[in-house]
Amino acid sequence: MMLQINRLLVSIFLLSAVLGGWGCGKNIEISNPNQLSEENFWRNEKDALMGLNGVLDAFQHNQFAGKFYREFDNLTDNAITISGASWAEIESSFHTPATGRVLNAWTVYYTVINRANLLIARVKAMPAEGISDGARARIIAEASFLRAYAYLDLTMLWGNVPFYLEPLNAFDEGGPAAQRSVIVAAMEKDLEDNIPHLPVNIPGAEKGRIGRGAAVALLGKYYLFNNEPGKAAGMLKPLMTAPYAYNLFPRFDLLFTLDGEFSAESLFEINFVSGGIDNGESFSIRVDTMLTPLVPQANWRPTPNLVNSFLCADGKPIQTSALYGPASPTYNAAKPYEGRDLRLRASVLTNADVTPGGKKIWAFTNNIPFAPRKYFTLTSTQYNGGPQNYYMIRYAEVLLMYAEAENEAAGPNTDVYTAVNEVRRRAGVAACPDDLTQEQMRQYIRNERRWEFAFEHQRYFDLLRWRIAEYVIPPIGGVKVFTAPKDYLWPYPQNEMDNNPALKAQGQNEGWQ
Structure with missing residues (x-):
């Protein structure tokens, strides 16, 4: 069945085992006496799938893929916060353990983990007559994948964190922070063990x-993000050949619309449906064509730094390309962004964007010249929550992760060029020069990741793992600040420190009080 998550059904499986406002404190959740009890649940495969829906429901939350995940770009050179105190505090390096975004991110990641742990424990204990061995192993593998995804982000943001492989209830004390290396090794082993239980192809229903491809890609990402490039390249390369059938979606501008959902480019996406019972998302941009132009998603905007960084079609930057500016023989003042990387116009709205009838889509001002376009819909329909799926892992990421890993392990060989140029080809950009050094190719790949994944949550994690954030985040009006080395780890939320004696005894992350 397609996992269109109904949160009323999810409440049956959550019960008191999943903590409200998840921390490790002793929060008591009072259950509805009209709900099914846990004793009457967890009996068959249908119950197990409903439990899997519950884990995915946590990904749907606005604090995760439902809205804020893509806004991690606010903390990078790609975007800037216009409104929203929590992002602005982190962006300006004014955040503290009490910053709301710090607590909210921690909460949603541990909600995923606790629900996954509960699902794994209950499915393992299901009677043999209720679920086949194959279905049991597959669902446990899916839950393990989702848990590993959350732990990768947690360890990237906080480093050492409490590590749970069993569900906690409202009366359990939280645990101390485990070493990041221990968590990473455990999650890598968990993914290795569970990959064989996942199908290569997912039926349409x-x-x-x-x-399986999603789990292979995530394991490759673990290897890459944790400085094991040779293992990462070896893990990721098979995803580019049979029996896998991944391909880049032909048109980047349509990928982030309903036309691009569940395409051959998608390895892992979170499904949203407009209408119904809280199944929609809050991250897409919907324009009512019947109204006068408005400023889109006024809480954030792309930086001129990002816009000016996109190459021209000849593969050269705007500073040296003959295709750019009034000196170009093809220059058209009404279309100043023609001849550029196709991802620019597909990712960023400008004052040159108009409706089919010629009306400007947005009324831009001098201080807000751009807006996010990715996941944009031009429509007069008013949604009860948006219908766009959010892409967590795409084949383009597989190609660029492989290229990065192989370049670090072996240098810029033919396989590296092939992977990078496949991504550039769809963007309408000329191939990389064929005489790049390893260091030059490293920068080309980093740039490609920036352009390919703008407004998709990737850039901040990249800057953290490359340890270059303080060098590339530009000061903009005094609000773009990255304080190294302190800001390479977030502070543990004050709420967690107050309610988790074991973590409090260990103390805050370095540089935080």
Whole structure:
């Protein structure tokens, strides 16, 4: 079945085992006496799938893929916060353990983990007559994948964190922070063990479930993000050949619309449906064509730094390309962004964007010249929550992760060029020069990741792992600040420190009080 998550059904499985406002404190959740009890649940495969829906429901939350995940770009050179105190505090290096975004991110990641742990424990204990061995192993593998995804982000943001492989209830004390290396090793081993239990191909009726390719890609990402490039390249390369059938979606501008959902480019996406019971998202941009132009998503905007960084079609930057500016023989003042990387116009709205009838889509001002376009819909329909799926892992990421890993392990060989140029080809950009050094190719790949994944949550994690944030985040009006080395780790939320004696005894992350 397609996993279109109904949160009323999810409440049956959550019960008191999943903590409200998840921390490790002793929060008591009072259950509805009209709900099914846990004793009457967890009996068959249908119950197990409902539990899997519950884990995915946590990904749907506005604090995660439902809205804020893509806004991590606010903390980078790609975007800037216009409104929203929590992002602005982190962006300006004024955040503290009490900053709301710090607590909210921690909460949603541990909600995923606790729900996954509960699902794994209950499915393991299901009677043999209620679920087949194959279905049991597959669902446990899916939950393990989702848990590993959350732990990768947690360890990137906080480093050492409490590590749970069993569900906690409202009366359990939280645990101390485990070493990041211990968590990473455990999650890598967990993914290795569970990959064989996932199918290579997902039937159409099961869209939204986790396939083997997603788990292979996540394991490759673990290896890459934790400085094991040779292992990462070896893990990722098979995803580019049979039996996998991944391909880049032909048109980047349509990928982030309903036309691009569950395409051959998608390895893992979170499914949203407009209408119904709280199944929609809050991250897409919807324009009512019947109204006068408005400023889109006024809480954030792309930086001129990002816009000016996109190459021209000849593969050269705007400073040296003959295709750019009034000196170009093809220059058209009404279309100043023609001849550029196609991802620019597909990712960023400008004052040159108009409706089919010629009306400007947005009324831009001098201080807000750009807006995010990715996940943009031109429509007069008013949604009860947006219908766009959010892409967590795409084939373009597989190609660029492989290229990065192989370049670090072996240098810029033919396989590296092939992977990078496949991404550039769809963007309408000339191939890389064929005489790059390893260091030059490293920068080309980093740039490609920036352009390919703008407004998709990737850039901040990249800057952290490359340890270059303080060098590339530009000061903008005094609000773009990255304080190294302190800001390479977030502070543990004050709420967690207050309610988790074991973590409090260990103390805050370095540089924080």
